[in-house]
Amino acid sequence: MGAWQRLLRFGGVVLRPDGGSTSPLGRSRALVCRRQLSGAESETLKQRRTQIMSRGLPKQRPIEGVKQVIVVASGKGGVGKSTTAVNLALALAANDSSKAIGLLDVDVYGPSIPKMMNLKGNPELSQSNLMRPLLNYGIACMSMGFLIEETAPVVWRGLMVMSAIEKLLRQVDWGQLDYLVVDMPPGTGDVQLSVSQNIPISGAVIVSTPQDIALMDAHKGAEMFRKVHVPVLGLVQNMSVFQCPKCKHKTHIFGADGARKLARTLGLDVLGDIPLHLNIREASDTGQPIVFSQPESDEAIEGYKEWPWFQITRVLARQMRQSETCQAPH
Numbered sequence: 001m002g003a004w005q006r007l008l009r010f011g012g013v014v015l016r017p018d019g020g021s022t023s024p025l026g027r028s029r030a031l032v033c034r035r036q037l038s039g040a041e042s043e044t045l046k047q048r049r050t051q052i053m054s055r056g057l058p059k060q061r062p063i064e065g066v067k068q069v070i071v072v073a074s075g076k077g078g079v080g081k082s083t084t085a086v087n088l089a090l091a092l093a094a095n096d097s098s099k100a101i102g103l104l105d106v107d108v109y110g111p112s113i114p115k116m117m118n119l120k121g122n123p124e125l126s127q128s129n130l131m132r133p134l135l136n137y138g139i140a141c142m143s144m145g146f147l148i149e150e151t152a153p154v155v156w157r158g159l160m161v162m163s164a165i166e167k168l169l170r171q172v173d174w175g176q177l178d179y180l181v182v183d184m185p186p187g188t189g190d191v192q193l194s195v196s197q198n199i200p201i202s203g204a205v206i207v208s209t210p211q212d213i214a215l216m217d218a219h220k221g222a223e224m225f226r227k228v229h230v231p232v233l234g235l236v237q238n239m240s241v242f243q244c245p246k247c248k249h250k251t252h253i254f255g256a257d258g259a260r261k262l263a264r265t266l267g268l269d270v271l272g273d274i275p276l277h278l279n280i281r282e283a284s285d286t287g288q289p290i291v292f293s294q295p296e297s298d299e300a301i302e303g304y305k306e307w308p309w310f311q312i313t314r315v316l317a318r319q320m321r322q323s324e325t326c327q328a329p330h
Contacts, residue, residue: 060200063169066102066180068202071195071230075217077186080238080274081207082112083284085183088205088312089139090291092179095313099178102133105143106168106195107185108161109154114145118287122146123172130173137292142172158190165194187217188224196228203233205271205312210237210258218259222266233315234269235259239276272311 063069072085082105089103105113114120117139123131123146133140144164148154156164174180185191195201204225208218222232237259242251253276263270274280283290 060198063172063174063180063199065174066177068178069180069182069199070233071182071184071201071204072207073184073192073204073221073225074186074207074214075188075219075221076208076214077110079186079207079209079214079218081186082107082116082183083280083289084205084207084236084238084274085181086113086116086284086289087291089179089181090137090289091310092181092313093138094291095310100140100176101138102140102142102174102177102180103183104168104172104180105141105145105183106165106191107183108144108156108164108191109185111143111145113141113143113183114150115287116284116289117141119146120150126173128173130171131167132173137289140174140177142168144168162190162194165191166198169195169198188220192221192224193228196225196230201230203231205233205236206268207236207238208259208262209239210252210255212255212258214254215258215262219262219266222268232266232268233312234271235263235266236271236274236312238274240273242276245278269315271315 070088072081072088074081085103089101092099093101103113103117105111117134117136119134119136119141121134123134123142126132131142133142134146135141144154154161182195184195204222206218206222206225208214218235222235225232237257239254240252240259241256242253243249244251260270279294280290283293
């Protein structure tokens with residue numbers, strides 16, 4: 001028997017002496033039986049399949065002491081997601097000083113929060129053996145960057161990363177928080193799914209530049225959150241325009257209004273435009289986020305209350321009021 005003949009036989013096809021081929025009788029009957037299934041039986045099979053697949057999904061459990069979780073995500077890296085997450089957390093605190101805010105960095109491979117929040121050191125353990133967040137600018141922060149050396153690469157396979165995410169979600173003593181801002185890694189992979197399926201999320205903010213390449217991945221990110229039933233608050237268009245500090249001429253380096261076009265396509269709001277400005281970059285690199293260090297600067301666009309991060313807080317507050325109204329007894 002030749003190699004091709006063996007391959008066909010093992011694949012379920014029997015060669016006839018006349019050169020033709022046929023399928024085994026049992027397989028043929030199985031195909032006939034499948035075709036004769038009624039619509040009701042087919043629907044029953046679909047429901048059964050859905051039940052079996054759902055068994056492997058984790059049950060959502062709130063993070064102890066945390067009221068609302070906001071995730072900041074992007075389809076592509078390098079679009080300013082961490083900068084947005086940091087300044088959003090600070091904006092939430094500045095918008096209402098009575099609120100307790102936390103910032104969780106789940107980007108295991110490339111944690112940015114320690115540098116942006118000017119924090120170093122290992123977290124202490126509570127009496128219940130939970131990690132205590134590090135604190136700066138009034139924000140409680142936790143990141144994989146606190147658990148490894150600053151220059152040490154995280155060379156882990158998926159299972160180890162998932163274990164680390166579980167510890168960051170469940171083994172941190174946050175105390176009592178009104179908002180926990182989660183800085184997600186870029187993309188739509190295991191970490192995003194794990195976070196979305198393990199904890200209830202109030203809303204997601206998608207960050208993108210106006211560039212077509214970045215918008216393609218931002219579109220995928222928004223669709224992913226919709227698939228896992230996480231409400232998308234809207235899009236933040238970062239690096240939207242560059243203004244020359246000397247002549248004040250404005251240049252749209254990455255294109256103009258790309259995020260606005262995508263928002264219309266997805267039926268979402270654009271929460272705001274963040275300019276490409278030297279002060280924002282320097283403030284992030286020195287661990288002095290611009291919402292905290294320069295709240296009244298020219299880059300704050302007519303006062304810091306008009307920054308996109310404050311617009312996000314207003315959108316979230318409005319959605320929460322609507323949710324409370326819908327749940328109130330009539």
